[in-house]
Amino acid sequence: MFKQFATRLRLVSSSSDSRNRTQSQEPKQQLSHLNGHGQRITENTSTNGIAPQEPNNGYLGFRSCNQFWDKAKDQWTDAYRVAQAQSLPTHSRIIAYNRKNSMHPHNSHIWVEIHDKPLLDLLRPLFQGYNAFTGAIPGIDARHVYMRREQLRRLLPQSDESQALPAEKIIHADLQQLLEYIEAEFAGVTFELEHMKKEEDPHIKWDLLWALFVPGESLETSESISGLDMAFKPKTWVYSDYDENDSSSNSKPCFEVHGEFLEWTGSRYTPTRIRRVISRYAGTKSIHTLAFKPLTPSRKSNLTKRGKQYIKLAGMHHRNYQSYIMWEERERDSFLISRRREKTTKKARADGRVMVDILSFRRFNPEQDIWDADDLADINSQDRGPSELREDSPELYLLPPTVFGWSFALKRWGQLIVEKLTDITFETDAFAHLVLPEDDKELIQALVEAQAKAKNTPAFEDVIPGKGNGLVMLFHGNTGTGKVFKAKRACFTSIAHTYLQTLTAEAVSEYLKLPLYSVSSHELREDSQMGDFEASLKHILAISSLWKAVLLIDEADNFVQERSIDAANSGGGSSKVVAFLRVLEYHSGIVILTTNYVRDIDRALRS
DSSP states (O other), rough: OOOOGGOOEEEEEEEEEEEEEOOTTTTTEEEEEEEEOOOEEEEEEOSSSSOOSBOOOTTTTTTEEEEEEEEETTTTOOOOOOOOGGGGGGSEEEEEEEEESSSSSSEEEEEEEEEHHHHHHHHHGGGGSOOOSSSSSSEEEHHHHHHHHHHTTTTSSOOOTTEEEEEEEHHHHHHHHHHHHHHHHHHHHHHHHHTTTTTOOOOOEGGGGGOOOOTTOOEEEEEETTTTTTEEEEEEEESSSSSSOOSSOOOOOOOEEEEEEEEESSSEEEEEEEEEEEEOOOOOOEGSSSSSSEEOOHHHHHHHHHHHHHHTTOEEEEEEOOOOEEEEOOOTTOOSSSSSSOOEEEEEEEEEEEEEEEHHHHHHGGOOOOOOHHHHHHHHTTOOOOOOOOOTTGGGSSSSSSSEEEEETTEEEEEEEGGGEEOOOOOOGGGGOSSSSSHHHHHHHHHHHHHHTTSSSSSSSSTTTTSSEEEEEEEOOTSSSSSSTTTTGGGTTTTTTGHHHHHHHHHHHHHOOOOEEETTTTTTTTSSSEEEEEEEEHHHHHHHHHHHHHETTTTOOOOOOOHOOOHHHHHHHHHHHHHHHHHHHHHHHHHEEEEHHHHHHHHHHHH
């Protein structure tokens, strides 16, 4: 499983590199170097945990030295001392700095600077996307070089290069020297990785987590809200002194990995940034208990199958659902000073019909739109993401385990589990089960059928453009007579206890194979101010139009009752009736109203 973590171990003697010793092992060292006349000069140097290093290792194009973090100067400082300045090589094309930070050991590393442009041009293509080879003096963390040493080795000539140009020979010699240096410096890492791949349950040290990043390979993690498995491509990693997202005072040093996965945002599949953090721990831990782990071929295959289901849900889709809906809420603590309020994950059972629709989620929930400038990858970059994916697309495994949608049962937005969404089997014979006179059933069926087939050409058109294109039906009767039984078969399985009141609306939606969006007077905010009431009504009608849903407004007594002169003069409920009728006239879909007070229906509705 972890064969990719390590190549064949190259043995080096335990005395080959004094830089890996601790302070107690070498309190004092003798530094030897050549002066400008070829004479060897020896100098005694005591160090603070940093071994003095011979500045030139014998190859004129390569130089290595030790550095320590100087807190006073806030910079890395050379640890070696030389007797004469001219003892340094006049030009080094590669300089390796073995940097040690005694206060923060996790910041210790080897930094490799490349001072030769031809060599830099050779290396750059292999390190695209890394925070490397930038600035006035291009450089890179040697750990990245170590992880790509096999690819770098393939850049070396495999045969006699006697015919090669002198410049090419120099480049190859420099690269060979760099690889030999990396092999020696990371011999201990190679040993650890060789041991790991032999274990059934591999354990890893915190300071070796970077070695999990095999070039070209993806990682597996858990999705933040649902906790389900997902994959992402790692881009960068870093050891930090603390977790910047941890507001507690006891934040530990941590290892951060930043990567990207693909997600449908309503118009295209966009690379979305992901961040995972592992706080410092002692000893070793099983990689299966970490916040991320290498993605195995079998897991990649399973995630690809799920990705095929995901791409079928791009756009608007009416589906059946049997699981939880999940969402995030921010803590509303008035005493919380920090801008970054804590988020809590909520979930509730949402069995029944749902509408998968990310664009509407973003439109009607702008404060919950997760795709802000910090989360989306650069839309101008080459990694912008495909506008569409097919079932044979290699990126399918990078798609998440959830989609955004609306639960008609709970009447709320949230994340829905992809694998729990199934096609709906509509009960198109629902009209046959209605206990109504046949003439009434035939009339209702004919009206809704004509409206559904009209599409761009309304069955009932007003002389004013955009007005009167919808179908509004008012069902009346005493409580429990089945008036809404005439309208709401869509939620058939989830509201059996009230099915005598809702079946007609259900039958309409089932017959038309359309969603049924049921709202109450409370959801229309009938007790609120006029502006809020009208905004709520327009919001619900807008969603119904987008989804071509049959809208059921149950117990709409306050909106259809006859207006009195006194109420009109006082501007009370009468004004809401006027607003209700005005907005309803411009709705192009099917609306079913129910009331218990047929004798109190306003004359405007009778016309």
